[in-house]
Amino acid sequence: MKTKIIFSEKCLGYGTWHIEGPQRIRIANEILRKKGYDYVEPSPASEEDLLKVHDPEYIWNLKKGLVEDVDTPAYDNIYEYARLSAGGAILAAKINGFSIMRPPGHHAGKNGAALGVHTRGFCYLNNVAIAVKSLNKTALILDVDGHHGNGTQEIFQDYAKVVYLSLHRFPHYPGTGIRSEGNCFNFPLPADCGEKKYLETLDQALNAIDGKTFEVVAVSVGFDTHSGDLASLGLTENSYLEIGKRIAAIEKPTFFVLEGGYMGEANGKDIDSFLKGYEENL
Numbered sequence: 001m002k003t004k005i006i007f008s009e010k011c012l013g014y015g016t017w018h019i020e021g022p023q024r025i026r027i028a029n030e031i032l033r034k035k036g037y038d039y040v041e042p043s044p045a046s047e048e049d050l051l052k053v054h055d056p057e058y059i060w061n062l063k064k065g066l067v068e069d070v071d072t073p074a075y076d077n078i079y080e081y082a083r084l085s086a087g088g089a090i091l092a093a094k095i096n097g098f099s100i101m102r103p104p105g106h107h108a109g110k111n112g113a114a115l116g117v118h119t120r121g122f123c124y125l126n127n128v129a130i131a132v133k134s135l136n137k138t139a140l141i142l143d144v145d146g147h148h149g150n151g152t153q154e155i156f157q158d159y160a161k162v163v164y165l166s167l168h169r170f171p172h173y174p175g176t177g178i179r180s181e182g183n184c185f186n187f188p189l190p191a192d193c194g195e196k197k198y199l200e201t202l203d204q205a206l207n208a209i210d211g212k213t214f215e216v217v218a219v220s221v222g223f224d225t226h227s228g229d230l231a232s233l234g235l236t237e238n239s240y241l242e243i244g245k246r247i248a249a250i251e252k253p254t255f256f257v258l259e260g261g262y263m264g265e266a267n268g269k270d271i272d273s274f275l276k277g278y279e280e281n282l
């Protein structure tokens with residue numbers, strides 16, 4: 001069965017001047033529509049869902065527009081945009097879909113910036129964490145964005161039901177994820193390491209944990225590992241096909257939540273390639 005794309009036009013409504021801007025999703029969306037994917041519209045996450053992950057004080061500040069840092073502006077109504085993106089992740093978890101909603105989430109910790117990092121890296125609510133908590137199942141969170149998901153690690157550090165596994169560029173923003181800690185397995189990679197090194201590391205990472213023991217696999221998918229993007233690891237469209245195959249091989253119910261990826265056309269083609277690899281090997 002073809003994975004459904006979760007999207008609402010509403011997520012294009014803010015931040016035109018920022019690198020995390022609507023164009024990265026608008027163009028990807030156009031490409032995926034042309035490819036014939038089925039679409040579903042999300043509804044906003046409830047406050048109850050958000051509070052499973054974030055501190056009440058942080059949510060209060062976000063509502064009031066009181067959270068701003070040098071990377072992460074306090075746009076008008078950002079709470080509503082973030083809540084809809086979190087709702088996209090929750091829906092993805094329910095239907096094993098792929099949410100291409102923005103803003104992304106994996107740098108957002110319980111109370112905003114996570115693990116001593118000074119910014120929230122374009123993130124407001126931790127979408128994948130909210131979706132995993134809403135499922136309340138044992139989960140493997142596989143984070144293949146080019147940046148370490150410091151927020152996701154902070155939220156699930158020592159949390160018995162979840163294992164977090166991340167491949168990311170280092171040294172690079174946010175500077176965390178240098179080594180594995182408890183249930184959080186980190187695989188730092190040098191800039192532009194290339195597909196061969198990346199896939200070898202991914203195979204090693206997936207062999208180190210037993211994916212079969214989890215009820216669900218949640219994937220934080222970022223395409224900023226694409227050659228020339230913000231956290232380039234020198235990957236190409238084909239690399240994402242190979243990553244998708246490896247995720248299918250875990251043979252567990254799986255859902256996908258978009259994180260980074262700042263080149264719209266590459267995002268669209270990479271998502272299609274990734275899902276081809278995943279679906280052809282289910």
Ligand SMILES: [Zn+2]
Pocket residue numbers: 145146147222224231259260261
């Ligand atoms: Zn990223």
